[in-house]
Amino acid sequence: MDIFRSHVLVCGGTGCTSSESPKIIESFNEELTKAGLEKEVKVVKTGCFGLCEAGPIVIVYPEGSFYSRVKPSDVPEIVNEHLLKGRLVSRLLYKADAQGIETSIENIDFYKKQKRIALKNCGVIDPEKIEEYIALDGYKALGLCLTEYKPQQVIDIIKESGLRGRGGGGFPTGLKWQFCGDEANEQKYVVCNADEGDPGAFMDRSVLEGDPHAVLEAMAIAGYAIGANMGYLYVRAEYPIAVKRMEIAIAQAHELGLLGKGLFGSGFDFNVEIRLGAGAFVCGEEMALIASIEGRRGEPRSKPPFPAQKGLFGKPTIINNVETFANIPQIILNGPAWFASMGTEKSKGTKVFALGGKINNTGLVEIPMGTTLREIIFDIGGGIPEGKKFKAAQTGGPSGGCIPASHLDTHIDYDSLTAIGSMMGSGGLIVMDEDNCMVDVARYFLDFTVDESCGQCSPCRIGTKRMLEILERIVSGQGEEGDIEKLERLAVNIKGSSLCGLGKTAPNPVLSTLKYFRDEYEAHIRDKKCPAGHCKALLSYMIDKKMCVGCGVCAKVCPTNAISGKIKEPFEIDQSKCIKCGVCMSKCKFGAIEKK
Amino acid sequence: MKSLKELEEIRNKALCQIDLRKKGEGIRIVVGMATCGIAAGARPVLSALVEEVSRRKLSNVTVSQTGCIGACRLEPIVEVYSPSSEKVTYVKVSPQMAGRIVAEHIVNGNPVTEFTIGYHEQQQQGR
Numbered sequence: 001m002d003i004f005r006s007h008v009l010v011c012g013g014t015g016c017t018s019s020e021s022p023k024i025i026e027s028f029n030e031e032l033t034k035a036g037l038e039k040e041v042k043v044v045k046t047g048c049f050g051l052c053e054a055g056p057i058v059i060v061y062p063e064g065s066f067y068s069r070v071k072p073s074d075v076p077e078i079v080n081e082h083l084l085k086g087r088l089v090s091r092l093l094y095k096a097d098a099q100g101i102e103t104s105i106e107n108i109d110f111y112k113k114q115k116r117i118a119l120k121n122c123g124v125i126d127p128e129k130i131e132e133y134i135a136l137d138g139y140k141a142l143g144l145c146l147t148e149y150k151p152q153q154v155i156d157i158i159k160e161s162g163l164r165g166r167g168g169g170g171f172p173t174g175l176k177w178q179f180c181g182d183e184a185n186e187q188k189y190v191v192c193n194a195d196e197g198d199p200g201a202f203m204d205r206s207v208l209e210g211d212p213h214a215v216l217e218a219m220a221i222a223g224y225a226i227g228a229n230m231g232y233l234y235v236r237a238e239y240p241i242a243v244k245r246m247e248i249a250i251a252q253a254h255e256l257g258l259l260g261k262g263l264f265g266s267g268f269d270f271n272v273e274i275r276l277g278a279g280a281f282v283c284g285e286e287m288a289l290i291a292s293i294e295g296r297r298g299e300p301r302s303k304p305p306f307p308a309q310k311g312l313f314g315k316p317t318i319i320n321n322v323e324t325f326a327n328i329p330q331i332i333l334n335g336p337a338w339f340a341s342m343g344t345e346k347s348k349g350t351k352v353f354a355l356g357g358k359i360n361n362t363g364l365v366e367i368p369m370g371t372t373l374r375e376i377i378f379d380i381g382g383g384i385p386e387g388k389k390f391k392a393a394q395t396g397g398p399s400g401g402c403i404p405a406s407h408l409d410t411h412i413d414y415d416s417l418t419a420i421g422s423m424m425g426s427g428g429l430i431v432m433d434e435d436n437c438m439v440d441v442a443r444y445f446l447d448f449t450v451d452e453s454c455g456q457c458s459p460c461r462i463g464t465k466r467m468l469e470i471l472e473r474i475v476s477g478q479g480e481e482g483d484i485e486k487l488e489r490l491a492v493n494i495k496g497s498s499l500c501g502l503g504k505t506a507p508n509p510v511l512s513t514l515k516y517f518r519d520e521y522e523a524h525i526r527d528k529k530c531p532a533g534h535c536k537a538l539l540s541y542m543i544d545k546k547m548c549v550g551c552g553v554c555a556k557v558c559p560t561n562a563i564s565g566k567i568k569e570p571f572e573i574d575q576s577k578c579i580k581c582g583v584c585m586s587k588c589k590f591g592a593i594e595k596k
Numbered sequence: 597m598k599s600l601k602e603l604e605e606i607r608n609k610a611l612c613q614i615d616l617r618k619k620g621e622g623i624r625i626v627v628g629m630a631t632c633g634i635a636a637g638a639r640p641v642l643s644a645l646v647e648e649v650s651r652r653k654l655s656n657v658t659v660s661q662t663g664c665i666g667a668c669r670l671e672p673i674v675e676v677y678s679p680s681s682e683k684v685t686y687v688k689v690s691p692q693m694a695g696r697i698v699a700e701h702i703v704n705g706n707p708v709t710e711f712t713i714g715y716h717e718q719q720q721q722g723r
Contacts, residue, residue, distance in 0.1 A: 003650030005642070005659040007617055040646055061617045062624070062658035086629040086661025124617055131610035134603065143600040256606070257598070265598045 004042040006083060009059040011123065013048030013209050014202070014241055016056040020072055021045075024056055027075040035084050047210015049123035050364035051110050054094055059123075066108060068094040110361050113380050115342065117350050118166075118326035119366045122210030127245050130252040133213040139258050141332035142217050145224055146264040154225040155181055158328070160336035162348035167193055167284070167321030168396060168425045169501075170347070170414040176318055179308035181226040183316035188228035190219050191312060191319040193289060194235035194242070197281040198397025199448060200356040201428030204322035206364050207352075208235065208242035211326065212249035216259065218325035220270045221332065226318055231272040234289055236279045246274055281398075281452035285500045286311075286319045288454065299456045300500035321426065323352055343369030347413030355381050357430040358388065367412070374408040377431060388433040391532075392516070396425025398445040398452075399505035401512025402438065421512040423505070437534035438517040439524055443471040445509040453502065460503030463494040467510060476537040479525035484514065533595045536580045540596055545570040547592035554584035554593065611655065622656030623702060625649075628673040630664030636671035637690070644691035645674070648698040657702060670713065676701060685713045 010016075010025050028043045049057050054068035058078070065088055067078065074092055081087045094108060116122075125132035133139070145154050159174025180188060192215060196204040208215060219231040235243055250272055253259040261269045275293050282288045283298040290312050292298040311317025327349060331339045340348045347369040353376065354364055360382030367376060373393060377383065384390050392402040401422035403410065410416050414424050432441060446468045455461045467490050470483050491507035498504045514521060523529050530538040543554070543563075548570040555563040555571055562578040565571030573584070585593040627633065627642045645659045665673060670687035674697065677683050684707045686697060693711055701707050709715055 003646065003653075005646045005649075009617070040643070062660050084629075085631075085634065085663075086627075087663050125614065131606065132614050134607050135610035135614045137607070139603055140600070140607075143603050147600055264600065264603075 004040060005062075006041045007061040008041060008043045008078075008083075009046050009061065009123070010043065011047075011049050011055060011057045012045035012127075012241070013052070013055075013206055014239075015048065015052040017241060019056050021056040023072040024058065024070055024075060027072045028079065031076050031079040032083070035079055037079070037083055041083050044126045045128070046125060047122040047127050048206040048364055050114075050119065050206075050366075051094075051108075051361060052363040053361050054363075057123075063088075066094045067092040110363070110365070110380055110382070113371070113375060114366050115350050115368045116366045117330050117339075118207060118214075118323050118352055119210070119364070120330065121214065122206060122364075125211070127210055127212055128248050130213060130249065130256060130258075133211070137333060138213055138329070139217050141329035142220050142224075142258070143264050144332060145221050146266045146268055151181060151225045151227065154221060154332070157332060157336050158225070161331045161339040162336075162343075162346075163324065163327055163331060163339065164347065164414060165321060166323035166327070166351065166426070168399065168423065170424060173320060173324055176308060176320070177222065177225050179306070180228075180316045180318045183309060185316050187230075187313075187315045188226055189312040189315055189317040190222045190226070190228045190231040191286075191289070191293070191307075191317055192219055192231065192233045192322060192325055193284060193286065193319050194233060194239075194322045195277050195284040195289060196236070196239075196322075196426060197279070197284050197452070198399075198426055198428040199445075200354060200430050201397060201426055202354045203352040203364065203427040205239050205242050206354075207322050207326050208239065209245055212242075212245045213253065214329055215246075215322055215325045216249055216253055216272055218328035219272055220259065220263070221328055222318060222320065222325070223270045224268050226316070228318075229269045229271065231270065232293055232312070233272060233274045234277055234283070234293060235274060237276040238279050243274065243276065250274070280454070281448075282454045282500070282502050285502055287500065289319065290317065297454075299454050300502075302499060323427070344411060344413045344416075346415055351412065351424065351427060353427045353429045355429050355431070357394075358384050358433040358436070359431040360385055369413045370411045372409050372411055373403060376412070376429070377408070381431070384431065384433050388435065391432045391434050391436055392438065392441075393432065394422075394430040394441065394445075394509070395428070396423040396505075396508070397428045397430075398448045399423065399501065399508055400425045400428075401508045402432070402441065402516060404516040406516075421508075421515050423508070435532055435534060437475070437530050437532040438513040438520050439471065439530075440475050440534055442510045442513045443468065443475055446471060446506065449502065449506040453506075457497075457499040457503060459494045459497040460499070460506065463490055463498075464503070464506050466490060467494070467507065471510070474521065474524045475530075475535045477524070477528050477535075479521075479528075481525065483525055484518070484521055488514065539580065540575055541573055541578060541580060541582070541585060542594055542596055543571055543573055544592045544594060547590055549590055549592070551589075553587050553589070557583045557587045559583065622658065622679075624677040625657065625659045625697075625702070626662045626675045626677065627659070628663070628665055628671055628675075629661040630668075632664055632668035633671045633673065636668075636688075638672040640691045641672045641674065641689050641694050644694040645698060648695050649702070652698065652703065654698075654702065667713075670716070673713075676707075686711045687713045687716050 032038045058067040058070045155177045163173045164170040194204050277283050283292045285300045287300040288298040307317045350366050352366045392404045394402050450464045450468050453460045550568040560577050562574045672689045674686045674689045
C-alpha cells in the first residue's frame with residue numbers, strides 16, 4: 001500500500017462543488033503530475049468541512065494548512081510553493097479577522113468551540129472509500145453489537161445515552177426502539193428519514209455526503225436491535241451528490257459483507273435500499289413518508305397506531321433522522337455514559353446546526369447541547385456582517401419560531417427552546433439583522449407552508465391560506481385593526497386541530513414574531529410604516545434638500561425616470577413614479593437620499 | 597465479513613493511509629526545502645525519507661517540508677521533532693544517510709550522532 005507524505009483534502013460537499021471544487025481536484029492531479037509529486041502527495045475528495053462561507057476549502061496535511069476560497073487558477077501556486085518547496089501560500093490561508101492569519105485548521109475560532117460527533121468524519125475521510133471509514137473505527141460498533149450484545153442490550157445502551165431524535169421532535173430514540181422491539185412480528189423495518197425540507201437547512205445532506213457509511217452502520221445496528229432485516233433510506237432527489245455517495249457506500253458495504261447475509265458470522269441479515277422523494281416538505285412527516293415509500297401519495301394519517309406498531313407496509317417500523325443515526329456508532333463505541341456526559345440534563349450530546357442568513361460564517365456547526373445562542377452566532381458564527389445589529393434568529397425553520405436578542409443567552413436544548421416559543425427543529429438556524437422585517441419573515445415562512453400543505457385536512461389547507469392573506473395585506477399597507485387578533489385566533493385553532501405536525505406547527509413563526517415583535521405588526525397596521533425599512537409598499541425614498549448637491553447621478557440611474565431637477569440644484573423624487581428599487585440611494589455619493 | 601478480527605485487519609491496512617490527517621503526538625521529520633535546500637539536493641533526500649518510512653510501515657511519523665532555516669551552507673538539512681526528546685538537526689544529508697536516520701533514530705530511538713550539526717561543527721573546528 002502506498003504511503004504519501006502529504007494529503008490534500010478538497011471539499012466535495014454540495015456548496016464547494018457548486019463553486020468549482022471538482023475542477024480544483026482535477027487541476028491538483030494535473031499539477032502534481034507535472035511537478036513529479038504524484039507519488040508523494042495524495043488528493044482526497046471529502047465531505048463538507050462546515051465553513052461553507054469560505055469555500056471552496058483545501059486542507060493540506062500533515063501541516064493542517066487551511067486554504068479558503070481557492071480557485072482552480074490558484075492550484076499551480078499551492079503545488080509549486082507549498083507542496084514542492086514547503087512554503088505556505090499565505091494569501092490563500094483562512095483569515096479569521098483583518099490581522100490574524102490562521103495556518104492550521106485546529107486554531108480557527110470556527111472550529112474551537114465545536115464538538116464533532118455526528119460530523120466526526122465529515123471533511124476528514126474520503127466518503128467514497130469504505131477503507132477510510134473503517135480506518136477510523138467504522139463498522140466496529142456493528143461488529144461489537146452482533147458479536148457481544150443481545151438486541152435488548154443495544155436498546156438499553158441507546159436508552160441510557162439519553163439520545164433524542166434529531167429531526168426536530170426530540171423523542172427519546174431508545175424508547176422508540178423499545179416500542180418497536182417489543183412488537184412481535186416476523187417482518188419489521190428501519191427507515192432513515194433524509195427528507196430534509198426546511199428552508200436553509202442542510203445538516204442531513206452534509207452527513208450523507210461526508211460520512212455515508214456511518215448512517216448505513218447505524219441502520220444495521222437499529223435493525224439488529226429491533227429485529228428488522230430491511231432498511232430504507234428516504235432521501236430527496238434534489239440531493240444528487242448525497243444519493244450518489246449513498247449508492248456507492250451501499251455497494252461497497254455489500255462487497256465487504258458489511259451488508260447482506262450473516263453479518264459478522266451471526267445469523268443477522270441486513271439490506272438497505274434507497275427511495276427517492278420528490279421534495280415535498282410534508283413527506284418529512286413520518287406517516288406521509290411511509291405512504292410515499294409504499295408508492296402512495298405523500299399524505300399523513302392520524303396516530304395511533306404509531307409506526308412502531310403499524311408502519312411501513314403495515315409492519316412495525318422505526319423512523320429516525322440522519323443525524324440521529326450518525327450518533328449511534330459513536331455511542332456504542334464510547335459508551336452511553338460518555339454521550340450522556342455532554343449536554344444538559346434532558347438533552348444529551350451535541351446538535352448540528354446549519355448557519356444561514358445574516359451571519360459571517362455561513363456553514364455547518366456541531367455544538368454540545370447547552371451552548372448559548374450567543375456563542376453560536378458570535379463566537380462560532382463570527383457575528384453579523386457589516387457591523388449591523390442582531391435582531392433575531394429563527395430555529396426550526398417554518399415550524400419553529402424566532403428568538404430575539406433578549407434571549408441570546410438561552411442555553412440551546414429541546415426544552416429551553418420550546419419554553420421561549422421556538423423549537424429545536426432539525427437544525428436550520430437563520431440569523432436576521434436590523435434590516436429584516438419580522439412581519440415579512442412570518443409571511444415568508446407561512447408562504448412556504450401554504451405551498452407545502454398537502455391539503456388533506458381543512459385547518460391546514462384553508463387556515464394557513466387565510467393567515468397568509470392577512471399577512472400579505474399587512475405588509476402591503478392594507479392592514480386593519482383587528483388583524484392581529486384574527487391571526488392569533490386562527491393560529492390557535494390551526495395548531496389545535498390540524499392532522500399532522502406540519503399544520504400543528506405552521507402558525508409558530510407568526511405566534512413567536514407576535515410575541516416578541518408585536519410593535520412591528522402594530523406599526524405596519526396603524527402607522528403604515530415598516531420599522532425595518534424592508535416592506536416596499538410602506539416606505540418612500542426622499543431627497544434631503546440640504547444634503548443634495550445637484551449632481552444628477554440619481555436621475556441618470558433611475559429606471560423609471562422618477563427623479564428630476566436642475567444640475568447644481570436639489571433634485572426631487574416623484575413618488576407616483578418611484579418603484580422603490582433603491583438604486584438612487586446606493587449611487588448617491590453624498591448620502592442625500594433616505595428611506596422612510 | 598465474518599468476524600471483528602477480519603474488520604480489524606482491513607482497519608490496520610487502511611489506517612496508515614489516513615494517519616497523516618490526525619494531529620499527531622508522533623514524530624515529525626522536516627526537510628529544509630527552500631531554494632538553497634533544493635539546490636543542495638533536498639528533493640532526493642525527501643523522497644528517500646518518504647520511501648523508507650512507508651517501506652517500514654511506520655505510523656505516527658510524518659515527513660514534511662519547511663523553508664530556509666538560515667544555515668544554507670549546511671543544506672540539505674533534516675530535523676526530527678519527537679515528543680519525548682529534544683529536536684535533532686542533521687546536516688548535509690544524502691539519500692543514503694536518510695535511510696540510516698530512519699532506521700537508527702526513528703525506529704530505534706538512537707540519534708545518529710555523526711550526522712548532527714553539533715558533530716559537524718566540532719569536526720570543522722578541530723581541523
